Structures are given as structure tokens and as C-alpha cells.
Amino acid sequence: MASLRAHLYDLAIRLAVKRRLGKTLDVLAIRRAFESARFPEPPGVAFTPGEVGGVPGEWAQAAGTAGERPTLLYLHGGGFIACSAQVYRPVTGRFARAGFRVFTPDYRLAPEHPFPAAIEDCSAVWAALAGAGPAVVAGDSAGGTLALTTIIEARRLGLPPPAAAALFSPATDLIGRSASFRTNGRRDAMFRPESLMRLVPAYLAGADPADPRASPIEADFFGFPPLLIHVGAREILRDDSLRLADKARAAGVPVDLTVFPVVAHAWQLAESFLPEARSSLDGAALFLRRALEAGSHPGAEAAA
Secondary structure, three states: OOOHHHHHHHHHHHHHHHHHHOOOOOHHHHHHHHHHOOOOOOOOEEEEEEEEOOEEEEEEEEOOOOOOOOEEEEEOOOOOOOOOOOOOHHHHHHHHHOOOEEEEEOOOOOOOOOOOHHHHHHHHHHHHHHOOOOEEEEEEOHHHHHHHHHHHHHHHHOOOOOOOEEEEOOOOOOOOOOOHHHHOOOOOOOOOHHHHHOHHHHHHOOOOOOOOOOOHHHOOOOOOOOEEEEEEOOOOOHHHHHHHHHHHHHOOOOEEEEEEOOOOOOHHHHOOOOHHHHHHHHHHHHHHHHHHHOOOOOOOOOOO
16 A cells, blocks of 8 residues: 555656656756756765766765675666766665665766767676676666666676666666556656657667667566566556566566555655655665675675
8 A cells, every 4th residue: 555655745746747847848858857856865874976987976885884885886767868876865875874885877868978878888887896796786767777788788798797686667668668658648647658758769869779778678688687676556667667577587587576556756766755765775775685695795895
């Protein structure tokens, strides 16, 4: 059962984001809408600028902690056109408080830097982190897509894969074939189908949307690490997650799928307010830790 706060948050997002987006064709206006909402940072977390693999970003670590911490690469959402490590501090800070040392890259954004610039940046970061020892990856929305493509690129480049991945409402099919694009158009608190698909040409700039790096649902999932997938029942992107779970399981990949009622897209950002956000993030942290513990050693820090 959804909390009362989830219902209130759904209404707030409808008024603040969905109505504001409307039918605008201006990608920069969409960027401003995505970045307009800021949420409180979790207390007790140190956020410091850093660079990994030549890509700038931000480290998050619980203040006053010492010793080795498992490394988490967090890839932020924002439709490939918006947001930053700083915007996502509520999420990365929560993971830091759960015991991770988190790096969030400020990967290049479209339309100024279209596909595959973001993928190249995320892969460069992963190459550097993977060289330091076992680590995990997580991301939401477009960041969930990039988490999957980072695994795909790690395999192509012969790099060690993440020990596990946590995906929050990933966009897995940029062709737009999922049934929920139609059935959840009115129910989704943030997006209309046409608003979401408007971001695709800005990101791909003529690239093939069937490329597995653009639409990971097209990938071969054999040998993928365990996946945790959280998605909202009302989201336009719901079936992107359900199809991903089905295809990954068919390839023998362990999948932990939860469909949350009522919650709006990217609800994890509201961890200071929503019990569902805290449940999602804490469940993901536990999943990732267990995956690391199942390996030979718990992970290693990379040099900032």
C-alpha cells in the first residue's frame, strides 16, 4: 500500500513538472524544469569534487568514516540532457550513509554532446574504478540506461563487470515500444509520452535507436551481473523495466524486481520526505552490498 506522502508527492509532481513541461519543444526549457526541484541533502555526508578516468564529478562519503569502503558508481538521471552530481546528492548521500564511497560523474549532456558522449564518459569512469577492484553501479532513468550500457561496454572492452547493478526506472527502449507508453500516459505524474520521446532525437542526433547502447533491451544479457530493478506502477517507463526483467531472467541473470504503487518517476530524490524513497534506496544498498560480499573481497576505493 502506498503512503499518503506518495499520493501528495504524485500531485506535487503533476503540478510542478508535468504541467510545466506541457508540450514544449524547447530542450533547454525541459532541462530547466528537470533541474528546478532541489531536495535536502542527507546530513553527515561529505561531498567533494573529484575526477575519475578523466571525467569530472563528485565523491560522496559519510563524514568521519575511515577505512576501506565499497565503491559505487552512481549515474544520475535527467533524460540525457539535464541534471548533475550536485542535483543527485539526496540519492548519493543516502548510499554514502549506507556505507558506500560513491562517485557520480558529470558526464557530458545532449544536445551539446549527443550520443555516444555520455556512454564514453561513463565507460572511462568505470575503466578506472574497475582497475581498483570490485565495485557496483547504480542509476535512475537515463542513468539507469547508462548503467546498463556501462555493463555492455565493459564486456566489449574486456573490463571486469560491476558485481551488481541497481536500476531505478531505466529507459531501456528508446524506440518506444513498451505498452505502458500508451496505457500510462495519463497516470504518469511527470511525463506525457510525447514529452519523453521528444528527448530521444536530442540525445541520439540521428544514431540508430536500436543500437543496444541506446536501447539496452536489444542487448544480449548472458553473463550480466545480478540486477535490482525498481519502477513505479504508474510510470510510462514501467514496461521498460518489466521487459528488461523478463529478458534478463531468460538469459539466466538473477533479477530482483519491485513495482512500487503510486510513486512518481525518480521518487528516490525525495528520500527526506517519502518512505518509499528510503525503502528503495536502502533496499538497493543492501542488494549491492550482498553482491559484493558474495565476491572474493568487499571492494576497493579508487583514488580521487
